[in-house]
Amino acid sequence: MAETIGGYLIRRLGEEGVGHVFGVPGDYCLTFFSLLEKSPLQVVNTCDEQGAGFAADAYARIKGLGVVAITYCVGGLKAANTIAQAYAERSPVILISGAPGAREQARNPLLHHRVRDFDTQLKVFRELTVATAVLDDATTAASEIDRVIALARRHSRPVYIELPRDMTLAEIAPAPVRSLPAETSDPEALAYATAEAADKIAASKHPVILAGEELHRFRLQDRLMALVENSGIPVAASIMGKSGFPESHPAYMGVYEGAMGREDLRDYVESSDCLILLGAMMTDVNLGIYTAHIDRRSAIYAGKDRVAIGLHAYDGVRMEDFITALSERHWAQRAFPPFTHPLHPGPFVARDRKMTVDALFRQINAFLEKDMIVIADTGDALLGASDLFISDGAHFLASAYYTSLGFAVPASLGVKAAAPKLRPLVLVGDGAFQMTGLEISTAARFGMNPIVILLDNDGYGTERPMLDGGFNDIKRWNYAGLEQVIGGGLGIRVETEREMAAALARARANEAGWSLIQVILDRDDKSPALRRLTAKLAERVGGKC
Amino acid sequence: MAETIGGYLIRRLGEEGVGHVFGVPGDYCLTFFSLLEKSPLQVVNTCDEQGAGFAADAYARIKGLGVVAITYCVGGLKAANTIAQAYAERSPVILISGAPGAREQARNPLLHHRVRDFDTQLKVFRELTVATAVLDDATTAASEIDRVIALARRHSRPVYIELPRDMTLAEIAPAPVRSLPAETSDPEALAYATAEAADKIAASKHPVILAGEELHRFRLQDRLMALVENSGIPVAASIMGKSGFPESHPAYMGVYEGAMGREDLRDYVESSDCLILLGAMMTDVNLGIYTAHIDRRSAIYAGKDRVAIGLHAYDGVRMEDFITALSERHWAQRAFPPFTHPLHPGPFVARDRKMTVDALFRQINAFLEKDMIVIADTGDALLGASDLFISDGAHFLASAYYTSLGFAVPASLGVKAAAPKLRPLVLVGDGAFQMTGLEISTAARFGMNPIVILLDNDGYGTERPMLDGGFNDIKRWNYAGLEQVIGGGLGIRVETEREMAAALARARANEAGWSLIQVILDRDDKSPALRRLTAKLAERVGGKC
Known part of the structure; x- marks a missing residue:
């Protein structure tokens, strides 16, 4: 029996080293999800498409390719920001979207999930990816799949594949392999x-x-x-x-x-x-x-x-x-300059005093071990983390340029799927956590064990020094209480260094599920880097420079 | 002193009857938020931009115009799906996005939040709106603002306004009023x-x-x-x-x-x-x-x-x-046919038996009062609600065509802001709630009192009858426990009709905050409409028709 388009796509992803697909199912992609479930690839379905997009970005950074599978428009457009991030930060993510069947589209009907035209979503993703393919032709589907996978790798940027649902099980026509011309230097x-x-x-x-x-x-x-x-x-x-x-x-x-x-x-x-x-x-x-x-x-x-x-x-x-x-040239030998990494972690002596941002990062620095990977969300979580000492192996992930809030918790799902032996240590602010932090639910479902350190400074702390107002306030949650709501994890609230030391030890020992440490910080406390950054940004908020 | 572009925009929104702006601040729009805060308009900042977009859609349906204000790309693209919904469902939403300052863009630098080009976000929203305006010229800003507001109203569809941050306080040049030509019939x-x-x-x-x-x-x-x-x-x-x-x-x-x-x-x-x-x-x-x-x-x-x-x-x-x-014609009088609305609510006698979908909707039907507005999320919440008896006044909201999951809870924020005397009654499935349900936090912050009825059937119940698999499972939360996490509300878990009756009474009396009733339903239970619909949809999932 000939291979189907969906089957070919899944086989090719596996050959490229992809082992997991992140997504949320919907009726336009159900058949594809069903094929995935029967394949060697594992489906990790997240609470929201935004979570799937961020998880796939993190996965791609580690494995060289990440995949999101979602339904038409109501799924794809929810992931638009995460694909934009992958573009800006050079992460090779493949977005696979279901779509109305090619035959269903024939008389241009108003099918559910449709925005303006049937190609509206395609047009949106042309702006956010380096290549797009619509698999509406069995004779070109294989070469189109190969082409966009190759382009995702070549540019290390996202691509878009649209699979009309009635083509999922269509038999693929054997086609000659078309590979991209090699890139060579002049x-x-x-x-x-x-x-x-x-x-x-x-x-x-x-x-x-x-x-x-x-x-x-x-x-x-x-x-x-x-x-x-x-x-x-x-x-x-x-x-x-x-x-x-x-x-x-x-x-x-x-x-x-x-x-x-x-x-x-x-x-x-x-x-x-x-x-x-x-x-x-x-x-x-x-x-x-x-x-x-x-x-x-x-x-x-x-x-x-x-x-x-x-x-x-x-x-x-x-x-x-x-x-x-x-x-490969012959170099006259130079000695490396004697330059000490100042935050090379020494032991941290936790005392019975109120936690500060400065102490928190020193404490985390001393806590980090070789099997950990730090994932920093945008805000002081990122700025404060810049001087953490990361053991060898690219064990630091962030959206450091695109700086989208809400990346870190879902990214820990991607990391854990891509590198099961690594322990994700997530640093996230309270504002970002309220956007996507509930994806710890997905960690619980799939037995993943991120340690989430929530820097709770009661609002958008990065913005307050630029220009403050009620719009920088958010509701303070009892985040630690999510232990009772979601299950499969551990929630701890800490106010002092000593409580933090105990919490970190408990989290380290909690191998089976997620841990969430809500660290209460003073509203105006911030890392030195944030202090310098916000002073600079404040000058520009009003267009003063 | 001359009026600023930001000031003009805010004044015009007020003149159009807008009293609330939904959004999330960021450095590219902080000055605009600061202007908003000093204006008669109220800022309702949500947990995530997705929540703001859905809230503004609901607000627009009630007030005739709704507004989202967000930052560049990392904010705007998170709201892409909600603007697409407003397009598909004909809701006049104005998306106002901050952007890098016109002068900052001059040498084409890689500013944070940038995707590909500076106009990437603009190009995306050209596909999802009926009009766009970039307010980078003080001599045309006023007429551009007037034009897109008028087009939003005329088409009852969304429009996009981009405000470079250094133009927010730029003095607006007096410009002649340019109104759209009137629409007239042939x-x-x-x-x-x-x-x-x-x-x-x-x-x-x-x-x-x-x-x-x-x-x-x-x-x-x-x-x-x-x-x-x-x-x-x-x-x-x-x-x-x-x-x-x-x-x-x-x-x-x-x-x-x-x-x-x-x-x-x-x-x-x-x-x-x-x-x-x-x-x-x-x-x-x-x-x-x-x-x-x-x-x-x-x-x-x-x-x-x-x-x-x-x-x-x-x-x-x-x-x-x-x-x-x-x-206005003269009609020969006809009598309305004697056709009884079969679900005209009679009293519901709650018994001590396990809740079913059928009983739930009959019980809700009897509970509805004239001051309530029903907001149904996609799935059986919508299908089951189609035969509810809604008192007069367009008191029913849903994303019934675009059918995006996650609309209903954030929509209740928009409804409450637009019509404070109405009590939102939200019907939402567990899958949709995990996407945006935590926006009850925003309800708590702003003293809003939606009654959220969560149909907990342990996963994507609308999809199971079409094609089932592990991808339709989600983690079952103790949703009622959110009372302890978020605060400002009431969480109740019910399994029987009698428990539901007590829960509805408590929710009704809880005037000051949100109420969440987690209704445990059998995994395979469904409304008659859903039963008929999914049988029909299942035929198409595999492209069979």
């Missing part, structure tokens, strides 16, 4: 760029690498390591790139983020006579909301397909080839 | 259409009006009443149009929805020799998932700008003018 441009960069680095006194998120997205960590170890050039990370380079390595200096970050590191980076930016998107967040003082004349910048040295650029040079070529 | 076409329709009606034996949602959206209830009382033609409602015509009126026959609805009414409507469809969109849900047997040759159909009689149509005839013209 050999001459590569040679020139490498030679010029190498000369510039060799002539410099204090070169430093700023390692960004694209190294992680395109799986170039090993090449970076080869370059660093051969050349002796030290490494700082952007906040989006945090943990892409092992933080225990003697070459690692910490997170650079302009005026938001630590002063000693900022001075070192900004006074470098050769700053090498690798895969670090020039976002406002990476650049400390444009407080970075980087002298372009002495900088080298490599992005996915382009290298810039000083004020001129080489197009058609792939970052991968550029880093490889640099790493 | 007088000849109107005269011919009216005459032909009147003849057809006069010659018929059993004419019947099917009243749809557009009568409510375009505020034509009074004209319909005049027509009905002058002519003696009885009225059935579509499910989307339910409660647009007063259900206590002797002309009212109930909800017609093809094979999904009551058989006696279906027979009456389908055997009519002159079926007059007024403002009823020909959606699959309105037509009982295309189980309606309507003979087009004997039908008259009026939509917003078009009248069809039999198989030919008159363009340029406005529904409003057509109904007015018909109502």
Whole structure:
């Protein structure tokens, strides 16, 4: 019997290393869900499509591909923001949407879930993805599936697949394999760029690498390591790139983020006579909301397909080839500068005093173990986390550029599915938790054990210093009480360091389910990074700069 | 001092009768929120943007205009699905999004919350609204604001306004008022259409009006009443149009929805020799998932700008003018047929037996009072509610065509803000509640008192009969326990009719806050309408028809 379109799609996902699909079923995608259930892939159905989208993004960052399956419009459009995030943050997510059957659409009827035209959802996702495919033709379905999967990987960005429900079980026509043309560097441009960069680095006194998120997205960590170890050039990370380079390595200096970050590191980076930016998107967040003082004349910048040295650029040079070529040169050995990561965790002595943001992050830092992965939501959870010491292995996830609230709890589902041996440690503010935090219910259903640390400062603490008003208030919940509502987990409320120490120990021991630690913080308390950031942002809220 | 763009926008909303703005603040819209807070409008900030979008939709249906204010992309795209719903269901919602300042965008930087281009969000909302405006020019801002407000009203559909943050306080340039050209019918076409329709009606034996949602959206209830009382033609409602015509009126026959609805009414409507469809969109849900047997040759159909009689149509005839013209004719008097609304509530005797779906709706029917408005979420909450007896005044709200899950709880916020004297009675399934139900928190914050009746049948009960699998399961929560988590409300779990009677009485008396009644139902129990519907839908899931 010939393979069906749905069957082919599922087989191809499995071949690409996908083991889980996140989503919410609906009548336009029920047949596909039924096929999934009979397949080796596991369905993780979340409370809301927003949760599925964020979970798949996190999964994609770890496994190289993540999948959301949802129904037409009422499902897909709920996930629009999460797909936008995957685009902005370079995460290869495949959104698979059911749709009315090709034959049902024939007379243009007003079928339920329809917005304006039958292709309205498709048009929306054309804006939010790098490729779209509508599987309405059995003769092209296989090559279309292959094409969009390849494009998701190539760009490390989301793609959209629409599957009309009457095509799910349609027999797929055998089709020749159409693969994308290979990406190659322009050999001459590569040679020139490498030679010029190498000369510039060799002539410099204090070169430093700023390692960004694209190294992680395109799986170039090993090449970076080869370059660093051969050349002796030290490494700082952007906040989006945090943990892409092992933080225990003697070459690692910490997170650079302009005026938001630590002063000693900022001075070192900004006074470098050769700053090498690798895969670090020039976002406002990476650049400390444009407080970075980087002298372009002495900088080298490599992005996915382009290298810039000083004020001129080489197009058609792939970052991968550029880093490889640099790493293979013969370098005069340099010693890594003696630069101590200041938050390298020592023991934390918990005392019987009221918790502060500063103490909380020091306490968490001492608590982190090698099997943990930190997932920080937007707000002070992210800013405060930038100086946490993350053990080796890219164990830090955040929406550090797109900065969508509500990412972290659902992301822990994706992480746990992608890497079952890792323990997700979620840092989330109370505002973000009220958006998507109830997805701990999904953790309970699937036996996942995230430790959720909820920074409860009674509202939108990141916004208060910019411009305050009643709109920054939210209702204070007894979050710990969710233990009784949802089940399958542990809820603990803490006010002091000592209570926190006990709570962390209980959470660590609670291997079977979720743990939620509600940490009561002063309404105006904040991390140093947030203090610096909000002062900067406040200037812009009213358009003053 | 000249008025600012933000100030003008707020003043115009107030002049249009808007008293509340739903939203979530963010740095790109903080200044606008601050202006709102100082204005006579009240900000209702919800837990998530999805909640704000649904609340504004409900508000718009009652007040004729609703407003959502959110931040750029991470806020706006979370509300995409709710704006799509407003489009599909003809609800005039204004989405106001903050955006990076016009000057900040100048060098095309990677500012946080940006997806692909600065106009990506604008392009998305072009697909989901009838008009968009970017207020980046002080000389056109006033006329643009006026234009999109007028278009929202004219089409009874959503519009999009983008306000770059540095324009919020920009002084608006005085501009001439530009109003839309008036909509008028083609007088000849109107005269011919009216005459032909009147003849057809006069010659018929059993004419019947099917009243749809557009009568409510375009505020034509009074004209319909005049027509009905002058002519003696009885009225059935579509499910989307339910409660647009007063259900206590002797002309009212109930909800017609093809094979999904009551058989006696279906027979009456389908055997009519002159079926007059007024403002009823020909959606699959309105037509009982295309189980309606309507003979087009004997039908008259009026939509917003078009009248069809039999198989030919008159363009340029406005529904409003057509109904007015018909109502003003001299009609030979007919008596309304003696047709008893079968669910006209009698007293319900609660016994000590396990609750069933059937008993639940009869019990609710007896409980409803004139000050209540029923808001039904998608699923059996909606289907079961179609035969509830709704007292006069359009006191029934649902997403009956777009059928997005999660509408009802947030909608109760919009209803309460729009009509403080009404008591929202929310009917919602457990699956939908897990998506947006925590917005009861917003009810608590703003002292609103919805009564939420949660039909807890342990999963996606509407989908199980179509195609079941583990993907239709969700975690069963102790929903009543939310009383302890959120505060400001009452949570009650019931299993029997007698417990339900006590719970309803307690909820009724709980005037100050939300009430949540978790009703435990058998997993496979369902309303008769759902039983008929899912049998029909199951045929299509696999594309069999």
